[in-house]
Amino acid sequence: MSVAYRTEPVYLLASILATTRRYLQDVSAYVIQLVRWPLGPLFMFATWRITYSASGRTSADGATLSGFLLVGIFGSILWSSSIWGSGYAIQNERDDGTSGSLFLTPVSRAAVVAGYGLGSFIWFLPSFAAVGVLGWITGAHFAVHAPWAVVLAVLALCIASLAAGFTFSGIFILTRRGNLVANVIQSPIYLLGGLMVPLSVLPGWLRPFSDAIPVTHAVVALRESTLLGAGMGSTVHDVALSLIASAAWFVIGLIGLWRVEDVAKRVGQLDLY
Amino acid sequence: METRGGAIIASHLRRVYRKGGRLFRKGGETVAVDDISFQVPQGTIFGLLGPNGAGKTTTIKMLSTLLIPTAGTATVGGHDVVREDRIVRRQLGVVLGGDRGLYAKLSARANLVYFGNLYGMTSESIRRRTGEMLELVNLQDRADDRVEGFSRGMKQRLHLAKALMHDPPILILDEPTIGLDPAAAVELRRAIGRLVPEHSVLLTTHDMHEADQLCSEIAIVDQGLIVAQGTPDELKARVGGNRRVVISTQAPLNGRLAGVEAGLNALVDVQRVITDLDDVGGSRLTVLCTETPRALDTALALLRATDAVITQVQVVEPTLEDVFLSVAGKSFE
Amino acid sequence: MWQSASVSSTSTSRLALQAAIASWKAKIYEHIVVNGLGGYVLVWVAFPVFTLASIGLIYRAHRPGLVGYAVVAIAASAFITNALYYVGQLLDEERHRGTLVNLFLSPAPRLSWLTGLAFAGLFETTVSAAVCLLFGVIAFGVRFDPDLPALVLSFVLFIASLWGLGFVFSAFGLILKRSNDLANLLSSFVFLLGGVYYPISLLPAWLRYPAEALPLGYGMQALTQASLHHAAIAQLAPQLIPLAGFALALPVIGVLTFGWIERKVRRRGDLDLY
């Protein structure tokens, strides 16, 4: 009796889901992972909230401080889940010594990366819950006029984060210091992506950099639709900008992934196998 | 199908590693594989034999799509390993072995299920094959334990199960029995022996015995080149001088030996006859020959005719180790 | 025959020094040669600058006085990051590479190779902190008025207590594994209570008590006062005295914790598991 194979689309989907499942089995094996994700955002919120109080500001880009920060933290959790999930996928396989086995299989490398992304998103659900609780406790003022605009903005933010994850998954390996780079890019994104800092305080010459980051526009869309009662019209505009930037990042990411395997196979010295 | 010629065909493979080059310093080069060509015929086991650092693993990595050759080409199942890497991967089961390469936090079963998915198998196939494979490598009892707690031998067996999971027609095994206890090694060799003729197998090993027993053809690799190739018997025939019959008698035969010597020297198979005394004072007759049976038969007959009491008979066939020593001029380990 | 005398053995202190120097060299080599000087140092150095820019921009409009504090404190926080992500992860990293077992097998005192490894990170961190200070001067026009003896003393005590903390983390990383995730969690905690973005005196009362139980707030206060406001040692006594206590106690606690955890891990038998 020989082995039966799936058709190509089913194969792709099944390998994504199998990787997601494996990712979850893997992370749940560590105690630290169980506490880290719900606690992290709480500490982070408190730190920034106190910083803002110390700065003498009472609002940020028109929203209340708590509201502004909650949306920013929501975005940063998505970002982290993407960077440490899909972004770190290949690096993780290398660290665990399984990249050789993985690359021996015919599976689509993008499917594996996507599987990590999905798994990590699920793993981060407690963090999102923690943010929700914070919103409730701090009494952040929300003003939603167009619920669909919020949904759209959240989707754009997810896509933007995933795009970043894809882009970095290759870069992490090529730089050989994935962990460090993943940590290091966090602060520029908090600043340039307008996650924790109002875009209005940035000097003008930094704006083009901000605009090139897909997360920037998605966060603006989410803030305006949840905190300032923006309608569909302005949200669609920002979401569109975000999607354009995301598309560009995805392309860079796919090239990067291809490069990694190519370089590894040619040089044979990336310790990839 | 164009695969009739050979399941695996390597043609002038060469692989150079650059090492240590950084910033302003130009690194040197290591020629891991110099120029290697061979064919693994359909349904046979082909062995690559050679000392540490000979380039066996590098060859295997090139054949299994993990490494791009610096020069030369190779096909697996008729498909080019560089241009058609995805098709090659589907047809290929590889054991790279060692402690790594398995998901440590996952159970043996979960590992097999995951790899099944990565190879695109249907859930039904995955379920069935997982059970079959665990049984094949005798890990049913530990199927649901995490791999991190496995012994080296258990991991090695799981590696093999993983490689066979998607029932590939072609297998590449890098030192499959490394780290196994003798009983487990025998068991695994039997399992590998049963893989043919349905599968074609390329394996590397340091174990001469294993190569002799399993492989229908062997290539001896040294410093990135094939220094000898053929069936185990052909290879051993090259060092025919090592074939000898040694017979000891209870008491010294002295004058009676001349007739025996003359009789043996008359045979075409016999190259030389040496007589001396053994450690316990009897006579010892050593016959260097190309075929042992006739020499043995004749020697015994002639000796009996002299009424000698024979205490010990030894037939020494050449081993692959002799072959290796004679072609590479150095010993293993 | 094997002769035990054929390898001349050294005294324990010589061995400790030798192990520390060898580890230090190995680490430096790994970082600068293996990782490539250019990209690595650039990336490492850039790390706190963006954080500093964020915080500085937030303060600039209404509380320009806090910008100077943030510049010095964030520069100093590079050493905290070093203690957490670097010293704290050393052991786990070695385990990941499978070399931890060999370090443990060696007869050298644990503290010696740990210190050697930790020293290697100090160089990069110092560069990083210097870049931060320079950025503060250029971007925010911060002016320094340092009191050197006070600054040096504060710095030494600050580093000593950080390393103590790092060793404690390192030991816990050994038992929890995934020390990187531990470092991430701890760093969010330390940045909240360590007086990095704001002096701990600005914390709400209920957060100030736990903050005062950590050495970081005192260190930051001493460093900023000594570098920006020419505060002398005597003036800084309220900060330097508790800081000195931490600087003496934490390394000892670190070593004790380490020994305790090592035994625990050996009993549990997962020294080389990952």
Ligand SMILES: Nc1ncnc2c1ncn2[C@@H]1O[C@H](COP(=O)(O)OP(=O)(O)OP(=O)(O)O)[C@@H](O)[C@H]1O
């Ligand atoms: N990634 C690499 N970078 C640089 N040199 C390498 C690399 N991999 C292997 N080599 C070198 O290539 C040569 C052949 O190594 P290879 O692993 O193929 O030998 P092998 O025959 O498998 O040996 P063993 O029997 O010890 O497994 C060696 O000199 C080795 O140092």
Ligand SMILES: [Mg+2]
């Ligand atoms: Mg090898």
